[in-house]
Amino acid sequence: MSAHVDPRLLEDAPGAARREMLRHLAGCRACRSAVAAHDPSLLFGLLADAPIPSAILDAVSRETARRIAEPVRVSRLPALAAASAALAILCGSVVFRPESAPAPVPAPALAALPRANVEVQSGAPVSQVVDFTVGDTQVVMVYNPELQL
Amino acid sequence: MRDDQDLSELIRTAAQGDRRAFEDLVVLKRERVVRTAFQIVGDMEDARDVAQGVFLRLWRVLQRFDLERRFDTWLYRITVNAAIDFIRDRGPKGLLQPLPEDASEHLASGAPGADELLDRARLQKTFLRLAAALAPKQRAVFVLKEIDGLDTDEVARVLEISESTVRNHLHQARRILREAIRREHPEWS
Numbered sequence: 001m002s003a004h005v006d007p008r009l010l011e012d013a014p015g016a017a018r019r020e021m022l023r024h025l026a027g028c029r030a031c032r033s034a035v036a037a038h039d040p041s042l043l044f045g046l047l048a049d050a051p052i053p054s055a056i057l058d059a060v061s062r063e064t065a066r067r068i069a070e071p072v073r074v075s076r077l078p079a080l081a082a083a084s085a086a087l088a089i090l091c092g093s094v095v096f097r098p099e100s101a102p103a104p105v106p107a108p109a110l111a112a113l114p115r116a117n118v119e120v121q122s123g124a125p126v127s128q129v130v131d132f133t134v135g136d137t138q139v140v141m142v143y144n145p146e147l148q149l
Numbered sequence: 150m151r152d153d154q155d156l157s158e159l160i161r162t163a164a165q166g167d168r169r170a171f172e173d174l175v176v177l178k179r180e181r182v183v184r185t186a187f188q189i190v191g192d193m194e195d196a197r198d199v200a201q202g203v204f205l206r207l208w209r210v211l212q213r214f215d216l217e218r219r220f221d222t223w224l225y226r227i228t229v230n231a232a233i234d235f236i237r238d239r240g241p242k243g244l245l246q247p248l249p250e251d252a253s254e255h256l257a258s259g260a261p262g263a264d265e266l267l268d269r270a271r272l273q274k275t276f277l278r279l280a281a282a283l284a285p286k287q288r289a290v291f292v293l294k295e296i297d298g299l300d301t302d303e304v305a306r307v308l309e310i311s312e313s314t315v316r317n318h319l320h321q322a323r324r325i326l327r328e329a330i331r332r333e334h335p336e337w338s
Contacts, residue, residue: 033338044326045296056183
């Protein structure tokens with residue numbers, strides 16, 4: 001039987017020395033009591049070789065083997081996400097367009113808008129001034145048949 | 150027992166996509182992975198799930214492993230990170246359910262020098278219950294250092310923290326556990 005364990009040495013013992021102390025501790029009640037009195041948390045070192053149920057180990061092997069044997073599936077997630085985003089934008093623009101478009105200006109309001117007075121002061125003969133104003137956008141065309149480009 | 154050369158060959162073959170070699174590697178390392186995961190997550194079924202995740206990840210990244218480095222350190226890192234992520238997602242948990250029957254029986258009857266006061270099954274249950282009070286990193290340091298028996302420098306490499314941080318986490322973990330044992334189990338000392 002190895003020498004009794006000094007609890008203060010067990011605290012900082014490295015690798016092999018520590019394993020030797022724990023082996024002794026597992027079989028020596030007096031040393032366990034001494035360690036418990038010094039720092040009972042050191043007794044948890046005795047859990048180092050706690051057995052793991054074979055059913056758990058077999059399940060790990062079995063499930064791992066099954067999963068790595070599965071054919072690699074190419075993820076379609078990015079393509080689906082892009083398609084969903086495009087669809088959402090399209091639907092959103094259709095659904096929300098009526099709300100986001102500017103409200104039509106009532107006819108009386110249009111009539112009340114100030115209109116620019118177009119007057120051509122270049123030399124004669126200016127034949128025509130044509131007003132294409134639509135709604136609140138004023139468009140005026142000045143037409144001169146003598147102008148040569 | 151495989152020597153380092155055999156292990157390197159097994160890793161190299163598995164990294165090339167040889168499923169049989171990888172399954173041999175799983176058999177070789179599964180007990181250590183499950184045990185470490187179990188002590189951190191505190192539940193055998195959860196530990197099994199963590200271990201399966203660890204080996205699936207290992208299968209995907211094994212080709213990146215540098216054979217000049219220590220495989221066990223790398224595997225510990227993957228395991229501890231997976232276990233910490235698991236308990237962060239799930240939240241802390243004491244021993245809410247008993248150990249599986251065969252584990253409890255094995256622990257109780259097979260423990261050398263077991264006595265009424267400190268048989269290993271009770272020791273295990275006590276650890277799982279009290280360790281729920283530790284922060285994930287504190288718990289990981291305690292498990293790696295005190296239960297798995299790694300040296301301070303290796304714990305630091307596994308967790309990618311400084312040795313002084315390891316010592317600090319260990320000091321805090323020991324203090325929390327020591328106070329809890331003395332409060333809840335005065336008969337121990």
